[in-house]
Amino acid sequence: MPAPLLSVQGASIPRIGLGTFGVNGDACVEAVNAALMAGYRHIDTARRYENESEVGQGLRSGGVPRDQIFVTTKVWWDEIAEDRLEAAAEASLKRLGLDQVDLLLIHWPNPAVPLKDSVKALCSAKTRGLARHIGVSNFPVALLDEAVSLATEPLTVNQCEYQPMLNQDKVLAACRRHGMAFTAYCPIGRGGLNNLPVLADIAARHGKTTAQVILRWHMQQENVLAIPKSSNPGRIKENLDVFDFTLTNDEMSDIFGLARPDGRMIMPTFQPQWDVAA
Numbered sequence: 001m002p003a004p005l006l007s008v009q010g011a012s013i014p015r016i017g018l019g020t021f022g023v024n025g026d027a028c029v030e031a032v033n034a035a036l037m038a039g040y041r042h043i044d045t046a047r048r049y050e051n052e053s054e055v056g057q058g059l060r061s062g063g064v065p066r067d068q069i070f071v072t073t074k075v076w077w078d079e080i081a082e083d084r085l086e087a088a089a090e091a092s093l094k095r096l097g098l099d100q101v102d103l104l105l106i107h108w109p110n111p112a113v114p115l116k117d118s119v120k121a122l123c124s125a126k127t128r129g130l131a132r133h134i135g136v137s138n139f140p141v142a143l144l145d146e147a148v149s150l151a152t153e154p155l156t157v158n159q160c161e162y163q164p165m166l167n168q169d170k171v172l173a174a175c176r177r178h179g180m181a182f183t184a185y186c187p188i189g190r191g192g193l194n195n196l197p198v199l200a201d202i203a204a205r206h207g208k209t210t211a212q213v214i215l216r217w218h219m220q221q222e223n224v225l226a227i228p229k230s231s232n233p234g235r236i237k238e239n240l241d242v243f244d245f246t247l248t249n250d251e252m253s254d255i256f257g258l259a260r261p262d263g264r265m266i267m268p269t270f271q272p273q274w275d276v277a278a
């Protein structure tokens with residue numbers, strides 16, 4: 001069964017999408033096919049993942065009409081200068097074999113490039129029809145506020161890490177204040193949160209897996225989308241099967257209680273200054 005849609009800034013986005021980082025070659029084509037067959041209608045890729053061609057191949061062979069699938073790609077931070085961003089988006093479209101993506105994101109901020117120039121080029125990519133919607137990724141609150149104030153087109157999404165060990169209250173509040181979606185990447189902590197007793201207990205109570213409990217926790221938060229990655233058909237299916245149970249308020253609180261100051265997993269050398277939880 002397809003995931004419900006989140007309507008935001010004129011976009012209708014399936015609340016669960018397939019992440020594709022680290023899935024390449026035939027495995028990527030097969031993962032996209034398996035996801036479409038399981039009911040996914042939202043696929044996340046990026047130039048940096050070096051799999052846009054295979055994602056495109058999977059979309060074409062998957063048998064689902066293009067207009068029923070929400071496809072996101074991202075421009076890497078070394079290509080977000082005003083004179084490079086649109087060419088980078090065009091190159092992504094060529095690799096994907098698409099005329100347009102549904103969502104084009106700036107993958108990471110780049111302090112060496114004036115934000116106003118990147119945002120101008122991103123908005124131009126939208127008005128030229130390269131993308132139906134645009135947004136950002138890995139933008140802390142101050143940068144997000146600045147990007148929104150500079151944009152002449154709506155910013156639809158901020159895609160950031162969000163799993164139970166990481167408190168993202170500040171970025172979430174900013175996304176909601178701007179009427180944007182928060183897309184949770186690394187949503188199941190790269191599969192590494194399975195041994196946490198809090199999650200295992202809740203999972204046992206509902207007859208679900210810990211990954212499903214975490215994704216359900218995301219789904220019970222306003223404006224949150226999640227893009228779990230799997231290249232395994234069984235787990236791809238499992239990660240979408242989170243709409244037939246509900247976590248209680250106490251269970252939600254217990255999961256929020258797992259957040260820790262050192263809970264962030266993705267910290268590249270070029271990361272921005274993150275917001276610190278209150």
Ligand code: NDP
Pocket residue numbers: 018019020021022044045107137138159160184185186187188189190191192209211212227228229230231232235236238239266
């Ligand atoms: P995830 O939290 O989605 O975890 C993926 C890992 O969990 C894989 O090793 C996968 O293995 C395993 N897994 C998947 N499903 C299950 C399950 N049901 N039970 C147990 N293990 C499972 O991490 P990602 O870092 O991949 O994040 C998701 C997506 O977010 C990326 O693929 C990418 O599209 C995007 N992303 C964006 C970033 C950005 O900067 N904007 C940064 C990082 C990610 P297996 O494949 O064997 O199932």
